[in-house]
Amino acid sequence: MRPLTVGRVLTRCALLAVVLFLVIVIALKLGAVPVSLYALGRDVIRVALHQTSELSSDYRLIIFDIRLPRILLGTFVGASLAVAGASFQALLRNPLADPYILGISNGAGVGAMAALLLEPHIPLAAGIAALFTPLGAFAGALVTIIAVYFLGRRKGEIDSNTLLLGGVITASFLSALQMFLFNTVMGRDLHGTAFWLMGDLSTAQQPIVSWVVRFGFFAAAAAIYTTASDLNLLLAGEKEAMHLGVDVRRVSLVVYVAASLLTGLAVSVSGAVGYVGLLVPHAMRWLFGSDHRILIPTAAFGGAIAVVVADTIARTVVAPAELPVGAISALVGAPFFIYLLRRRLA
Amino acid sequence: MSARPSTLAARADVARTAEVRLSVEQVSYAYAPNPSQAPLFTLEATSFQARAGEIVAVLGPNASGKSTLLKLISGALQPLSGRVMLDGFATHSLPTRTRAQRIAMVQQESQLVFPSRAWEFVLQGRHPYSRTLHFESETDLAVARNALAQVGAEPLMDRWMNQISGGERQRVILARALAQQPLLLLLDEPTLHLDIGAQVDLLEALRRLAAENRYTVIVVTHELNLVGEYADQVVLMQRGRCLRVGTPAAVYQRELLEQVFQAQLSVELGANGRPRVSLLSQGG
Numbered sequence: 001m002r003p004l005t006v007g008r009v010l011t012r013c014a015l016l017a018v019v020l021f022l023v024i025v026i027a028l029k030l031g032a033v034p035v036s037l038y039a040l041g042r043d044v045i046r047v048a049l050h051q052t053s054e055l056s057s058d059y060r061l062i063i064f065d066i067r068l069p070r071i072l073l074g075t076f077v078g079a080s081l082a083v084a085g086a087s088f089q090a091l092l093r094n095p096l097a098d099p100y101i102l103g104i105s106n107g108a109g110v111g112a113m114a115a116l117l118l119e120p121h122i123p124l125a126a127g128i129a130a131l132f133t134p135l136g137a138f139a140g141a142l143v144t145i146i147a148v149y150f151l152g153r154r155k156g157e158i159d160s161n162t163l164l165l166g167g168v169i170t171a172s173f174l175s176a177l178q179m180f181l182f183n184t185v186m187g188r189d190l191h192g193t194a195f196w197l198m199g200d201l202s203t204a205q206q207p208i209v210s211w212v213v214r215f216g217f218f219a220a221a222a223a224i225y226t227t228a229s230d231l232n233l234l235l236a237g238e239k240e241a242m243h244l245g246v247d248v249r250r251v252s253l254v255v256y257v258a259a260s261l262l263t264g265l266a267v268s269v270s271g272a273v274g275y276v277g278l279l280v281p282h283a284m285r286w287l288f289g290s291d292h293r294i295l296i297p298t299a300a301f302g303g304a305i306a307v308v309v310a311d312t313i314a315r316t317v318v319a320p321a322e323l324p325v326g327a328i329s330a331l332v333g334a335p336f337f338i339y340l341l342r343r344r345l346a
Numbered sequence: 347m348s349a350r351p352s353t354l355a356a357r358a359d360v361a362r363t364a365e366v367r368l369s370v371e372q373v374s375y376a377y378a379p380n381p382s383q384a385p386l387f388t389l390e391a392t393s394f395q396a397r398a399g400e401i402v403a404v405l406g407p408n409a410s411g412k413s414t415l416l417k418l419i420s421g422a423l424q425p426l427s428g429r430v431m432l433d434g435f436a437t438h439s440l441p442t443r444t445r446a447q448r449i450a451m452v453q454q455e456s457q458l459v460f461p462s463r464a465w466e467f468v469l470q471g472r473h474p475y476s477r478t479l480h481f482e483s484e485t486d487l488a489v490a491r492n493a494l495a496q497v498g499a500e501p502l503m504d505r506w507m508n509q510i511s512g513g514e515r516q517r518v519i520l521a522r523a524l525a526q527q528p529l530l531l532l533l534d535e536p537t538l539h540l541d542i543g544a545q546v547d548l549l550e551a552l553r554r555l556a557a558e559n560r561y562t563v564i565v566v567t568h569e570l571n572l573v574g575e576y577a578d579q580v581v582l583m584q585r586g587r588c589l590r591v592g593t594p595a596a597v598y599q600r601e602l603l604e605q606v607f608q609a610q611l612s613v614e615l616g617a618n619g620r621p622r623v624s625l626l627s628q629g630g
Binding site for chain 1: 420422442443445446447449450451453457458459460461462465466469470471473474476479480481482486487490491503504526
């Protein structure tokens with residue numbers, strides 16, 4: 001009997017934090033301007049400590065004003081999607097649940113577009129107007145998960161196959177709707193549409209949006225983490241969890257809202273990056289076990305690492321052109337989804 | 347299944363003198379898809395009492411209302427009329443966590459999405475006693491170990507739940523219920539997928555646990571002979587009606603059982619004074 005301890009959770013998170021730091025440093029190095037790893041590691045710490053006066057302006061512009069914000073955005077997008085994926089898998093009792101596969105990311109995308117279209121017609125202060133898109137994405141994600149949840153219910157209980165099928169159909173419908181909106185009402189080209197639908201971190205964000213994504217991540221992930229031991233029991237089903245003292249209605253409400261917020265925030269700044277919410281929780285379960293008290297924080301670190309790596313590949317593999325980050329995550333994630341599906345059917 | 351008349355007599359005396367713990371008072375229920383439609387199923391007013399250390403079996407054919415009665419007792423359903431009182435509190439009104447400290451439910455099967463080890467599964471029974479994140483204390487570990495020992499499942503502690511037999515799994519599920527340290531233990535067809543040896547083991551364990559830990563045990567089952575052998579009281583149900591409540595010897599009347607189960611049966615008293623039921627062929 002080796003029960004989980006706070007110490008074990010902290011040491012695993014510390015280990016992943018070191019890996020994330022190294023990945024960020026390597027991601028900063030890769031690109032058109034060559035710099036040594038040692039210098040980068042030293043300078044990242046200087047930036048973190050606000051001692052930037054010793055850095056040259058060109059170097060600071062490329063590495064710390066262009067690459068670093070993009071990488072930091074990637075860490076929060078990845079962490080958000082991975083925590084949302086782990087949460088949906090527990091709530092829906094389905095190891096194949098993922099914000100992208102269930103159409104929740106596409107729902108957030110439609111919500112974000114609706115907000116973009118409405119924004120010019122609503123008189124809002126500049127600071128608040130910037131938050132209108134993330135808010136629309138959150139609303140879109142929440143409405144979609146509610147719709148998918150009811151599509152997946154049969155005889156009062158969630159049916160795994162119906163849920164997946166309902167999610168895939170919803171994703172396909174909402175993806176088509178996004179493409180239609182992009183190319184007609186919003187007048188964007190197919191290239192821009194493809195990048196939005198596949199997920200892309202290259203668009204610079206307003207500082208207030210970046211802060212909302214960060215703050216939103218910590219608030220929503222913390223809310224989910226308070227239910228971590230309840231999620232362990234919900235995996236056995238709502239009735240069983242209730243008999244073990246779980247307030248199923250409260251936990252479901254908290255986790256559905258928080259996971260939708262995480263998905264909405266991620267999608268509002270990056271489009272629909274797929275499969276991170278599927279791949280990363282499974283990898284973390286394999287490494288650290290399926291207890292949500294360790295799974296939620298390690299999935300956050302794992303998601304951050306995965307998206308930073310995928311985005312680094314996306315922006316360097318066909319340089320000077322770029323691929324959408326979602327294309328890289330889908331290349332790995334889709335075969336993994338098929339593997340999980342085959343294993344479940346077996 | 348050995349006859350132990352002296353033990354059985356002593357057990358009956360203990361049960362009779364113990365305080366009433368569970369009181370099911372004129373409880374009824376109706377299932378309807380929506381309030382404007384006629385109910386699809388109705389459970390008529392049902393009453394019985396159970397004492398500490400007693401095993402009560404709820405018997406009846408399919409769709410007789412056994413599981414509904416169990417849900418009403420557990421507090422998961424709110425009665426249409428009447429009430430279920432456990433040590434003076436209505437079970438439906440108890441907060442979820444408090445209810446889980448007093449009532450443990452063993453379902454037919456526990457579905458696992460991701461595999462866990464037996465000890466992890468049993469520790470889930472400590473959840474009602476936890477704070478928010480519930481990192482287990484030494485007390486929790488000791489209770490879980492003791493629960494596994496009480497059902498003879500200590501050697502299974504480090505095994506994966508999806509790699510043990512049905513009988514072993516049922517013992518671990520029972521250990522999780524014991525880890526809740528309840529007053530009332532509810533079991534919904536716990537012998538459904540077990541072979542006869544595992545069924546007897548489970549009922550023996552329940553008998554022993556009811557006596558040692560003073561649990562009140564309510565078990566829904568189809569196993570007439572196991573009930574005849576191990577239960578203190580029987581609640582006989584048919585089509586949503588409670589037909590009779592009493593000792594197995596009092597309830598096991600041939601005509602009554604034949605009418606309820608729609609089969610030709612014979613009922614005999616065993617050497618230990620307990621009734622045994624046999625199925626007769628159509629020719630008698």
